[in-house]
Amino acid sequence: MSSQTKYNMVKEKITEWITSGKVQPGEKIYSENELVKMFGVSRHTIRQAVGDLVHEGLLYREQGAGTFCSSKKEQTMEQTPSLIHTSSSNGKNIGVITTYISDYIFPSIIKGIESQLTEKGYTLTLACTDNNVEKEKQCLQTMLSRNIDGLIVEPTKSSQYNPNIHYYLELEQNNIPYLMINQYYSQLMPPHMIMNDEQGGYMATEHLIKLGHEKIIGIFKTDDLQGVNRMQGFIRAFREHSLPFFPEMVITFSTEDQNNKLLERLENFFRTDSTPTAIVCYNDQLVLNVLNLLRRLGHSVPEDVSIVGFDDSSLAVASEVKLTSIAHPKMEMGIEAAKWIVNAVENRGDRPPSIIYEPELVIRNSTAPFMKVQS
Structure with a gap:
């Protein structure tokens, strides 16, 4: 059986569990190790299949808790974003909006942010947009309603005009600092931390x-x-x-x-x-x-x-x-983003400069010299 066939088998079976009601909304699915043993496939195949179902909205992850079945309501565009919170000792609340919460690079970024904010006694409220502007609108409305003190956000569809710009202007009018990571809206030219x-x-x-x-x-x-x-x-x-x-x-x-x-x-x-x-x-x-x-x-x-x-x-x-x-930079970007937002919250009016990380090529065995075929 090919790897693509195995991937489809895993994805279809988990989807069947959800649609048939075998796994109920809010119920945790099997762990990665359990799924590997159950299907007899590689860890990579499980991660790919589960990651796709998270992106499609059938599953959602809660950091440190596991992967859960979404409800039908949660799968609609009008959903109120599911939020993840950490505790706070000083009452300060920082919002974090990412495009996805998955097994890709996002957990490392979020871990970096969380480690720094927790150390400083801040609450972290996390939401994701699935790179959808309507969901971004919901996330921004929710963050504003929670009276956040600062916001770290990964923009949604950043190469296009964003219809939610007025929410960011509202943050500015309310003197709530925000920082964009990985990309930014050129219409705003906001403070940002990005890769070159x-x-x-x-x-x-x-x-x-x-x-x-x-x-x-x-x-x-x-x-x-x-x-x-x-x-x-x-x-x-x-x-x-x-x-x-x-x-x-x-x-x-x-x-x-x-x-x-x-x-x-x-x-x-x-x-x-x-x-x-x-x-x-x-x-x-x-x-x-x-x-x-x-x-x-x-x-x-x-x-x-x-x-x-x-x-x-x-x-x-x-x-x-x-x-x-x-x-x-993943973890480093998360830590630096958290330091930036804490500094901006505690020193109103003082905005540290943006950061651009220079790339590094990591060479492994997927590239090799071109060999001309002899005729």
Whole structure:
């Protein structure tokens, strides 16, 4: 049985438990270890399947508690965001809004934030938007109703105009400091902590070019500023190395795009004479889906195709192919974000400068020199 088939089996079975009522709303599902034994699959397959169900709203996670079944009401767009709280000794409450709460890089960021806020005696109120502007609106309304003292937020669909801008202006009018992480709304130019994603995209692509690859495909999520910037770096690498560039070398997608449609577009490249020898992916999560496609098509990594991810997440070493990836500061960003917001709350009017983290390329065995086929 292929890894993709195993993944579908796990996802479909857990979905069946939810829809049939075997697992009730609010009820905790089996642990990761229990699911591994139950289905006889790898830990990576379980994480991928459960992560997808969290993103789809069928499951939700509570930090330190486990994974739970969502109610039908929680799965609607009009839901009031489920919030996670930590205790406080000084009455100060910091809101944190992320796009997702999953097994990807977000737990490390949140852990960094929580460790610093708890040390300072602050309450943490956490919510997520699923990268949906309507859910972001609900999150912002909830945070304002709770009279938060400061807000750390990961913007939703940051490359587009955001209809919730007025909530951020309301925060400013109420002298409530806020900090954006990973990306920011250019309409506001707010204080932010981000990766130099453009340079990261450049480094990932240049690494492949220096290995002798020229037929390189880039796959980027373009409703988020991160993906747009990574794509710009990808294009700059071709320009600076004087390599021919064609529009079809870039595949773009948005939050709503189905994975299968995206992979179908990639698969088309491997059905032509213009088979790419290398791929730069928006993040490590996407790489795992691409790896499954390549296996199905009979291509080996890195012997036939080299591949680079982004974020250097736990997924980078979760499969048999260890991913070359651009490192994300994760925990460090969370700690620094918490320090920033505490300083802003306690020293009203004093806003520390924004921080841009420079990328680092972590090289593993998913990339190799291009070997020309001898005729």
